Amino acid sequence: MAERQVIGVLGGMGPLATVDLYRKIIEATPATRDQEHLHVIIDADPSVPDRTEALLHGGPDPTPWLIASARRLASAGASFIVMPCNTAHAFLPRVQPEIAIPFLSMIDETADRLAEALPAGATVGILATAGTIASGLYHRALAERGLRAMSPPEDEQALVSRAITAVKAGKLGRSTTELVLGPALELARRGAQAVVAACTELPLALRAEDVPVPLIDPTRVLAEAAVAVALGQRLLPSKGLAYRHAQ
Numbered sequence: 001m002a003e004r005q006v007i008g009v010l011g012g013m014g015p016l017a018t019v020d021l022y023r024k025i026i027e028a029t030p031a032t033r034d035q036e037h038l039h040v041i042i043d044a045d046p047s048v049p050d051r052t053e054a055l056l057h058g059g060p061d062p063t064p065w066l067i068a069s070a071r072r073l074a075s076a077g078a079s080f081i082v083m084p085c086n087t088a089h090a091f092l093p094r095v096q097p098e099i100a101i102p103f104l105s106m107i108d109e110t111a112d113r114l115a116e117a118l119p120a121g122a123t124v125g126i127l128a129t130a131g132t133i134a135s136g137l138y139h140r141a142l143a144e145r146g147l148r149a150m151s152p153p154e155d156e157q158a159l160v161s162r163a164i165t166a167v168k169a170g171k172l173g174r175s176t177t178e179l180v181l182g183p184a185l186e187l188a189r190r191g192a193q194a195v196v197a198a199c200t201e202l203p204l205a206l207r208a209e210d211v212p213v214p215l216i217d218p219t220r221v222l223a224e225a226a227v228a229v230a231l232g233q234r235l236l237p238s239k240g241l242a243y244r245h246a247q
Helices: 015-028 051-057 063-076 087-098 106-117 130-135 137-144 154-168 174-189 218-230
Strands: 007-011 040-044 080-082 123-127 148-150 194-197
Touching (some): 007 218, 015 218, 063 080, 063 087, 080 218, 106 218, 130 137, 130 154, 137 148, 154 174, 174 194
Parallel strands (some): 007 040, 123 148, 123 194
């Protein structure tokens, strides 16, 4: 049996999203007792500066915080790192060279899943922070796989941002769902053949049954990929390749 790898979770962005990833790692693991689950090390530092503020408005650079957290995970024994924050992947080109172990990219894993599920040339709707949209993370990754990304217009993006803020404040009721539901339905109406909940807060507010096209949850995709790597069902990602779509 292949040696199990230790999953490092660079979390805190935000705390509920970190819990959601860990829960989905547990759910994706074929285990019937405690001892069959995977070794997961979580470093959740919610003091990391806002990633969208840094990308769009010249806010504090989160890179030093991300490097510090990743180094703590590596020192604690993690074999590779997953990060339940889509927007933070925009900073990985400066983080990964400072870290001795690789990151498993949420962006790449989600784009691969979509490329497997959709025909070439299909349109994918992206619900994300304004920072993720502006960074082009998903747009580039999907284009490389022959898919087209579609994001909401400015007024609907404002609703998505409000929904993300509400989840970060612990508001998980229907009122939060309604904020993001309109933009999701409009993406489907405009021709999106799948919609990605591309902020780790959004799967906590939007459910697959709310949307008439497949709703892709990058948190679950990342959890399943991390479990496969940790169990030896997939190779450990090569450092330097696992974050290429953040560039």
